[in-house]
Amino acid sequence: xxxxxxxxxxxxxxxxxxxxxxxxxxxxxxxSDEVVRRxxxxxxxxxxxxxxxxxxxxxxxxxxxxIDITVEEGGKRKVVVSDDGCGMDADDLRLALVSHAxxxxxxxxxxxxxxxxxxxxxxxxxxxxxxxxxxxxxxxxSEHGWLIRAEAExxxxxxxxxxxxxxxxxxxxxxxxxPARKKFLRSEQFETSRIIETVTKLxxxxxxxxxxxxxxxxxxxxxxxxxxxxxxxxxxFGGETKDSLLEGQAEESDVCALVFVAPPYLSRTDxxxxxxxxxxxxxxxxxxxxxxxxxxxxxxxxxxxPVAFIYITLPPETIDVNIHPxxxxxxxxxxxxxxxxVRRAIDSALSGVRRFxxxxxxSGLAERHRQIEQALSDYLKRxxxxxxxxxxxxxxxxxxxxxxxxxxxxxxxxxxxLHNAYIALETSEGFILIDQHALHERLIYxxxxxxxxxxxxxxxxxxxxxxxxxxAVEVTVFQYNKALFKTLGIDAELNGTNLTILSIPDLGVVQxxxxxxxxxxxxxxxxxxxxxxxxxxxxxxxxxxxxxxxxAGEPLDSREVYTLLSEARRCHIPxxxxxxxPLIKRFPLSEVERWFKR
Ligand SMILES: Nc1ncnc2c1ncn2[C@@H]1O[C@H](COP(=O)(O)OP(=O)(O)OP(=O)(O)O)[C@@H](O)[C@H]1O
Ligand SMILES: [Mg+2]
Numbered sequence: 001x002x003x004x005x006x007x008x009x010x011x012x013x014x015x016x017x018x019x020x021x022x023x024x025x026x027x028x029x030x031x032s033d034e035v036v037r038r039x040x041x042x043x044x045x046x047x048x049x050x051x052x053x054x055x056x057x058x059x060x061x062x063x064x065x066x067i068d069i070t071v072e073e074g075g076k077r078k079v080v081v082s083d084d085g086c087g088m089d090a091d092d093l094r095l096a097l098v099s100h101a102x103x104x105x106x107x108x109x110x111x112x113x114x115x116x117x118x119x120x121x122x123x124x125x126x127x128x129x130x131x132x133x134x135x136x137x138x139x140x141x142s143e144h145g146w147l148i149r150a151e152a153e154x155x156x157x158x159x160x161x162x163x164x165x166x167x168x169x170x171x172x173x174x175x176x177x178x179p180a181r182k183k184f185l186r187s188e189q190f191e192t193s194r195i196i197e198t199v200t201k202l203x204x205x206x207x208x209x210x211x212x213x214x215x216x217x218x219x220x221x222x223x224x225x226x227x228x229x230x231x232x233x234x235x236x237f238g239g240e241t242k243d244s245l246l247e248g249q250a251e252e253s254d255v256c257a258l259v260f261v262a263p264p265y266l267s268r269t270d271x272x273x274x275x276x277x278x279x280x281x282x283x284x285x286x287x288x289x290x291x292x293x294x295x296x297x298x299x300x301x302x303x304x305x306p307v308a309f310i311y312i313t314l315p316p317e318t319i320d321v322n323i324h325p326x327x328x329x330x331x332x333x334x335x336x337x338x339x340x341x342v343r344r345a346i347d348s349a350l351s352g353v354r355r356f357x358x359x360x361x362x363s364g365l366a367e368r369h370r371q372i373e374q375a376l377s378d379y380l381k382r383x384x385x386x387x388x389x390x391x392x393x394x395x396x397x398x399x400x401x402x403x404x405x406x407x408x409x410x411x412x413x414x415x416x417x418l419h420n421a422y423i424a425l426e427t428s429e430g431f432i433l434i435d436q437h438a439l440h441e442r443l444i445y446x447x448x449x450x451x452x453x454x455x456x457x458x459x460x461x462x463x464x465x466x467x468x469x470x471x472a473v474e475v476t477v478f479q480y481n482k483a484l485f486k487t488l489g490i491d492a493e494l495n496g497t498n499l500t501i502l503s504i505p506d507l508g509v510v511q512x513x514x515x516x517x518x519x520x521x522x523x524x525x526x527x528x529x530x531x532x533x534x535x536x537x538x539x540x541x542x543x544x545x546x547x548x549x550x551x552a553g554e555p556l557d558s559r560e561v562y563t564l565l566s567e568a569r570r571c572h573i574p575x576x577x578x579x580x581x582p583l584i585k586r587f588p589l590s591e592v593e594r595w596f597k598r
Contacts, residue, residue: 034153038129038130038177038178040126041127042178042181046326047075047186048079049075049191049194049198052069052071052081052198053202054124054127056069056081056199057117058117058169060202061104061118063086064083065209066209068080068083068214070082070213071192071195071214073188074187074195075191075195078171079170079174081168083167085166086140087165088135088137088139088146089137089142090158092137093135096124098125100125101125102118102119104116104118111322112317115279119322130181131174132149132171134150135147135167135169135170136161136168137166139165140165142165144160145161147160147161151176189476189529190529192215192476193473195213196221199211200221200472201275201282203221208225208227210225230260233245236471237471238469244262245309246262246263248261248346248348249345250341250344254314254318254337255314255338255341256341257288257310257312258310259310259311260309260349261306261308261346261349261350262306262308264306267300267306268304268307268519268523269305269520270520272526273308274289274292274306277310277311277312279312279314279316279319281330283327283330285312285329287332287339287342288342291338291343295343310342312338314337319333415561417436417556420436420552421436422436427586429586430589430590431592432585432587433584433585434568434583434584435552435577436556436564437552438576438582439584440564441577441579442577443567444544444549446573449538449541452537452541457506458489460504460506462503462511465501466504466514466515467500468498468499468518469497470497470522471497472497478492478494478522484533488537489506490504490505501518505544507548509548517544521540524539524543546578546579
C-alpha cells in the first residue's frame with residue numbers, strides 16, 4: 001500500500017474510534033449509589049490485606065489491648081478480626097456500615113487535626129460493598145452484644161447476641177460481586193505474606209497492644225504487649241538484627257524523631273526492612289528515607305540498604321493525612337524539620353560506628369567475606385594437618401565434566417588482571433577484557449543447572465547446623481517453598497521462627513554467608529511471588545552462583561586465573577552473566593591501531 005493510502009486508512013480507523021467513543025459518551029446521568037460505592041470501594045479495598053488493615057485500624061481506634069486476626073486462604077475466603085475495644089451499641093452498629101458515617105470527626109476543622117487512624121467513615125461501607133460482612137459488638141456496660149449482617153446493598157436488622165466485650169468483624173467472599181477483581185487476587189502465599197506485612201506494620205507502632213494472626217490454626221504472628229518500640233521490633237525481627245539495633249533520638253522544633261538502625265555490617269541487598277512511621281501510622285515517608293540514605297552514605301556501598309525503623313512524631317495539625325485513598329502517605333507541611341530531626345537521630349545512633357566505606361571499598365559483603373576467609377586461612381595455616389584448599393579450587397571440583405558443552409573461543413594467550421576485577425587477555429586479533437566475577441558466576445550457574453538436571457547438587461552435611469532467624473513473612477515463604485530449598489540441597493527445619501540448616505550445597509561458600517544467602521533468596525521470592533516454580537528455582541541458582549563466585553576486588557593468583565580461563569575455554573559461554581550483565585569485551589588490534597593513527 002502506498003504511504004498516502006496507509007495514512008488515509010489509519011486516519012479513517014482513528015476517526016471510527018473517536019465516533020464510537022463519542023457514541024458511548026451519550027448524555028450525562030447520575031450513577032446509582034451502588035455503582036458509586038463499588039467504584040469508591042475499589043480505591044479503599046484492593047486485596048485481603050486492605051480489609052485486615054482497615055479492621056485493625058478500627059480496633060486500635062477503639063482502644064483495644066488485644067487483637068486476634070484469623071484468615072482463610074490468605075484472606076480471600078475469610079478474615080475475622082476480634083478486639084477487646086470499646087465496642088458499639090445497637091444504634092452505632094446500624095450506622096457503622098453506612099458510607100460517610102464515622103464517630104471520629106464531626107466537622108471540617110477536625111480533618112486538619114486527625115489523631116485517629118480512621119476518619120472518613122468509608123472503610124466498613126466499602127468492605128460490605130464487595131463482600132459479606134458480619135459485625136458483633138458489645139460495650140462494657142451492656143448486658144449483651146449486638147449483631148448485624150450485610151452484603152452489598154443489603155444491610156440486615158440489628159439483633160441481640162451473646163459475646164464478650166469488644167467487637168468481632170467477619171468478612172467473607174471478598175469481591176464475590178466483582179469477578180474481574182477477584183480474578184486479580186494473587187496466590188494464597190502472596191496474599192498471606194501481604195497480610196503478615198500489614199499486621200507487622202501496625203504492630204511495630206502499637207507496641208502496647210497484643211496481636212495474634214492465625215491461619216489454618218497455625219500462628220503466623222504472635223506479639224504480646226511489650227513496654228517499648230525496641231522490644232516490639234526485637235520480637236518481630238530476629239537474626240543478627242535482634243539486640244544489635246542502635247538507637248538515636250533528636251528533636252527539631254516540634255518534630256521528634258526516634259530511630260533504631262542496624263549497624264552497617266548488617267545491611268541488606270533490598271530495602272525491605274526500612275519502616276517509617278508518622279504519628280504511629282506506617283507510611284512511605286520520603287523525607288525520612290532521604291535522611292536515612294544520606295546518613296548511611298559513608299557507611300554503605302551502593303546497592304546495599306540499611307535496616308531501619310524511624311518513628312516521627314509531630315503535631316497533628318502540621319500533617320495532612322487525607323491525601324491517599326488507602327492512607328499510605330501523609331503530607332508534611334515542614335519537611336525540612338523532619339529531615340533534620342531524622343538525620344540527627346540517625347547520626348547519633350551511628351556516632352560510634354567506624355566509616356568503613358568512605359575510602360571506596362566496593363562492598364560491605366566483600367569486606368566481611370574477606371575477613372572470614374582470612375580468619376579461615378589463618379586457622380588452616382596453624383593446623384597444617386588439615387588439608388588447605390583455596391575456595392576457588394573447591395568451586396572447580398564441580399566444573400570438571402564439560403564435554404557436553406560446545407567449544408568456545410576464548411583463546412590461549414598471555415594475561416594479567418586489572419584492579420583485581422578484569423582479566424586482560426592478549427589474542428592474535430587484539431585483546432579481550434573479561435569481568436572475573438561475571439565469568440565465574442556464569443560458569444558456576446551453567447554447571448549448577450546441568451547438575452540439577454542430571455543428578456542433583458552435591459550436599460555438604462554440616463557438623464554444626466546454621467541457625468537463621470526468620471521474620472514472619474519469611475517463615476510463610478519458607479513453608480510454601482520447602483521443596484525448592486530441598487531441591488537446592490538446603491535441608492532445613494523450621495522451629496518457630498528459627499530455621500536450622502542441616503545441609504547446604506557444596507559450593508565452597510563460607511558458612512558465615514549462608515544467613516545472607518537465605519535472606520536474599522527469600523527476598524527474591526517475596527518480591528516476585530507469582531513466578532512459577534521453575535523461574536523461582538532458576539533465580540535461586542543465580543543467587544547461589546553469584547554468592548559462590550569470586551568477587552570484583554578479590555585478588556586471584558595467576559594459577560587461579562589460568563583455571564578460570566581454561567574452564568571458560570572448554571565450554572560454551574554466552575556473552576553475559578546469568579543476570580544479563582556483559583562479561584566479555586573484545587578490542588580488535590585494528591581499532592587500537594586506528595586510535596594511534598598507525
Ligand atoms: N472495632 C470497632 N470497635 C468500635 N467501633 C468501631 C469498630 N469498627 C468500627 N467502629 C465504628 O464504626 C465507624 C465506621 O468505621 P469505618 O472504618 O467505616 O470508618 P472510620 O474508621 O470512621 O474511618 P475510615 O474510613 O477512615 O476507616 C467508626 O467510626 C467507629 O465508630
Ligand atoms: Mg476505619
